[in-house]
Amino acid sequence: MTGRAPAVVSALLLAAVVSAPAAAADQPTPRQITYTVTADRPVSADIYYRDTDPPNWADYSHNPYRYSPRARVDIGPQQPWVRSVVLADPDRWAMVSATSGAGPVDSGLRCALAVDGQVVATGEGPHGALCSLRHW
Template sequence: MRSVRFGAAVLLATAGVAATAVPAAADEAVMHQITYSVFTEQPFRGAAIYYRDTDPPSWADYSHDPYLFSPKVEADLGPGQQWTMNVQLANPDEWAMVMATSGRSKFPPNFHCVLAVDGVVVSQNSGAKGALCSLRHW
């Protein structure tokens, strides 16, 4: 009877190891193609645009220094002058974001932003002095 219990324990232990073994390929994140686009209804020079180009390792890392993960560019925009950036993110539901603003300008140019993930538009927004496109509610 003792050998039966020992055999059953070995069998259960082996099954537990097999159930927790994960192929190495599962550790690699699937990268998604993110396309950010911004334009304005009126010509505007020097629009401030922030976008996310990297998945932060953790929320704590992002909170400590959000600008490390959110580059800023300045762009001249207008109805026929669009700014577009393509990046890759592993978790766009959490981190994909583009925001544009006219700052303290007295002449709001009416911003529009578009966020696409893997070729599908998932967020659009507009605003007189700025616009934010994201899947997450900031």
């Protein structure tokens, strides 16, 4: 039996070494996400954006604001809000939404979501805008 032990150990070590690069290859490459929100008129807006990949849907749905901070900002035609974050799975998690409230004046909110410098989603509305790759 002792003669087989070194062979078994060698086989296990070889399997660990061979599978290590495969496990590393399974890890998603971090992607640079840039969120931009603008408005046609000066307005105070609430902007929620995803800045962290949740580990799974259950954790996200239990507390979405843990992964989606809010920025309360003044924006306008010459005063955009821009935020860059890094996400591993933008197709699943990248999202920005902006609202200015239901006032009588159309603020003309617009958003853009870029992944690695390429704009992949845009949105606009009189009092709110949503940009996401996922249909929520």
